[in-house]
Structure formats: structure tokens, C-alpha cells
Amino acid sequence: MIEIEQSAALNTVQDLGRTGWRHLGVSVSGVMDPLALRAGNILLGNEENAAAIEVQMFPFRVRFTADTSIAITGADCRARLDGTDLPAWWGCAVRRGQVLELRYPRSGARGYLCVAGGIDVPPVLGSRSTALRGSFGGFAGRPLQRGDRLAAGTPAAPPLPPTGIGIEPPEQAMPQTFTRNRAGLVNIRAIPSGEYPLFAADAERFWRQPWQVSLQSNRTGYRLAGEAIFPAETVEMRSYGLIPGIVQVPPAGEPIIQLSDANTAGGYPKIACVIEEDLWRLGQVQPGQSIQLVETDAQGAIDAQQAIGRWLSHLRDNVTMLTSVAGF
Structure with missing residues (x-):
């Protein structure tokens, strides 16, 4: 074929x-x-x-x-x-x-x-x-x-x-759901998780500054380059299960977002998790480009999921209609 x-x-x-x-x-x-x-x-x-x-x-x-x-x-x-x-x-x-x-x-x-x-x-x-x-x-x-x-x-x-x-x-069809900031950077929504409270004052900078996707990025994860963030204290952690979207912070202070080929377990502190509905946008960001992380909650993720559901349903309906009208 x-x-x-x-x-x-x-x-x-x-x-x-x-x-x-x-x-x-x-x-x-x-x-x-x-x-x-x-x-x-x-x-x-x-x-x-x-x-x-x-x-x-x-x-x-x-x-x-x-x-x-x-x-x-x-x-x-x-x-x-x-x-x-x-x-x-x-x-x-x-x-x-x-x-x-x-x-x-x-x-x-x-x-x-x-x-x-x-x-x-x-x-x-x-x-x-x-x-x-x-x-x-x-x-x-x-x-x-x-x-x-x-x-x-x-x-x-x-x-x-x-x-x-x-x-x-999808970005054109759902501009209010998938937004960009004033600088034109893709907004990537994430929910605080795990060890977020450990990052104290640095947590604010995690959301405020843009992060550049490092050239040391691939399908396993995107390493983010920017002003490093650190936990207020060093903690010993057991390894835990990982899923795509988890944002870990290794000792160097530059976050890593786990993606499709994510490791299945890790032990770095996790500051947030990118909502599943925004992972596709990360997949379309090239190394060297920057993103803006935006704090959201479960309801924000649900709203995005529902918008995607409507878009896909509309696409299905349109394909059915075109197939019927054109007779192909």
C-alpha cells in the first residue's frame, strides 16, 4: 500500500x-x-x-x-x-x-x-x-x-x-479553549500536584516565566530551560508511578514534562501535571520554542475535555453529511 x-x-x-x-x-x-x-x-x-x-x-x-x-x-x-x-x-x-x-x-x-x-x-x-x-x-x-x-x-x-x-x-475551531499569551506563546494548563508546596516562593515563578523547550527533548519528555526553581528543602523520595503530563523537577531546577514515551517510575519531586487535554499542544511545540504554563484545576480540565468532545462530534457529523450529500 x-x-x-x-x-x-x-x-x-x-x-x-x-x-x-x-x-x-x-x-x-x-x-x-x-x-x-x-x-x-x-x-x-x-x-x-x-x-x-x-x-x-x-x-x-x-x-x-x-x-x-x-x-x-x-x-x-x-x-x-x-x-x-x-x-x-x-x-x-x-x-x-x-x-x-x-x-x-x-x-x-x-x-x-x-x-x-x-x-x-x-x-x-x-x-x-x-x-x-x-x-x-x-x-x-x-x-x-x-x-x-x-x-x-x-x-x-x-x-x-x-x-x-x-x-x-482545533486551535482555530476552539480559540477560547486553546489560547496563547500576549507574546503568542502556547498556554499549557497544569494542575499543582505532589510536592508543589515544597517549592514555596519559586512556585510563583514556575507559572510566571516562559519556559523554553530545550534541545535535549524528545518523545520521552520535554526538558524546560529557564530560571531554575528549587524546593525549599531537600527531601528523600521513594520512586512513584509516572504518567504523561507529570512535571518533575530534578536537582538542577529545570522542569521535565513526561510525554508519550514517559518513564514508568521516577523519584524527582513533582510540581504539577499538565492536563491530558493540552498534551497534544506540547506535541506540536518544537525544541527551541517557548511555552507558558498556566495554573488550572480539575474543572478547567473537564471544560477542555468537553470542548474537544464537541469538536470531534461536529467533525463526525460533517463527514457523515458530506458523504451523504456527495454520494461518495
Whole structure:
């Protein structure tokens, strides 16, 4: 179905992740931007958890070996199909022999190539996601390489029209839910947790200053660069379970946000936890860019979750309507 013509390290097959195995030391893995994956799959009539290709190193080029439909979501990767530019957040039919190229993004960090029927690789522990540190899942447990050939599952919906269908990106569709500060930095909401009281006066600076995503960042976690914060006293801590979103503060004082390939246990003091509904935005922040952490609470997370639910429901309804009206 797909032959990889050009790829770089870290481009992998991912779904929504591998849950229920952290007690055995197995990370969740999965896409860094779950909204992009779910939206692309909805457009194609796939299950929302269908596997896709996560592209974070560019350029990336594939040749289609059979007619199918695709959706390109996430970062604006300046996609070109046989040399013709495609809009961001776009779905369309493709023909056998056509070549798709994704280039360095205008905005965002990770693009997603979803295919009708989903990328068909063997599930491992209930997921098709690639676990790079464990070298399992995905396509042979490794990043994609030139010459790899990926199969797709059976499509559950008719092909998309060749003219294509667009999706309104979540930031544009929900500007009051996913905001930026006056400097244009992405606001990332987090709830104080764990050892937050230990940071005393430094806790205020944790929220006030912008934090730059360090170049020493990856799918395991984002290390934040800024004026260091320290607990008021040194404490001995037992290791505890970790989930994506936990913000730990190591001895150097620069926080680390655990992400999709998060460690399953750790012992650094935890000052906060990014709400699950904002993790997709972190996945679209490039190293070297800055973010603003914003304090919220459980109700703020619930409000964001409900807004996302409405957006996805609206997308499903629109796809159903377009399919019915166009008769494809």
C-alpha cells in the first residue's frame, strides 16, 4: 500500500498508545498529538485508534502502491502530492503510483499521515504503536526507513473525493479553549500536584516565566530551560508511578514534562501535571520554542475535555453529511 522513499530517524507507526502495562515497566508510547490522529481517522471512516505514521523528521516521502484515501493532519508540513501543494489538515483520494512528500513544517512539529483502513502492523500488547526504547511494536520495532513497505487494513468507508476535504484545526475551531499569551506563546494548563508546596516562593515563578523547550527533548519528555526553581528543602523520595503530563523537577531546577514515551517510575519531586487535554499542544511545540504554563484545576480540565468532545462530534457529523450529500 505504501512504500517509503525517504525518511529520517524517529518517524514511526503510532496509534493512541499502549495502556495497562506501566506496572511492568512498559511505556504508553502512542502519538504525541492524539487529536490529529483521531481527526484524520474520523475523516477516513477509520476507528479513531487506527495506526498512522507520525512524522517528526523531514523531508518524508512515500509512494502509494494502490489506490486509497489519506488524511494529513497535525503540523502544516507543506505537503505535496505529485508536486501539487495540499492544504494542511486535508484528506483526499490518491492513486497508485502517486508520491506524497512532507517537508519541514511552517508551524507545528509533527505531521500525521493517516490511511484508509489504518496502517496494518501486528499489535503488540494491544497496540500498534512503536516503542523505540524497547524495540517492539510498529514496523519491526524501529523508525521507518527507505524501502519499507507498509500494508493498510480494509477501508470501512467509501474513498474520499479526489478534490479533497479539509478539517478546521482545533486551535482555530476552539480559540477560547486553546489560547496563547500576549507574546503568542502556547498556554499549557497544569494542575499543582505532589510536592508543589515544597517549592514555596519559586512556585510563583514556575507559572510566571516562559519556559523554553530545550534541545535535549524528545518523545520521552520535554526538558524546560529557564530560571531554575528549587524546593525549599531537600527531601528523600521513594520512586512513584509516572504518567504523561507529570512535571518533575530534578536537582538542577529545570522542569521535565513526561510525554508519550514517559518513564514508568521516577523519584524527582513533582510540581504539577499538565492536563491530558493540552498534551497534544506540547506535541506540536518544537525544541527551541517557548511555552507558558498556566495554573488550572480539575474543572478547567473537564471544560477542555468537553470542548474537544464537541469538536470531534461536529467533525463526525460533517463527514457523515458530506458523504451523504456527495454520494461518495
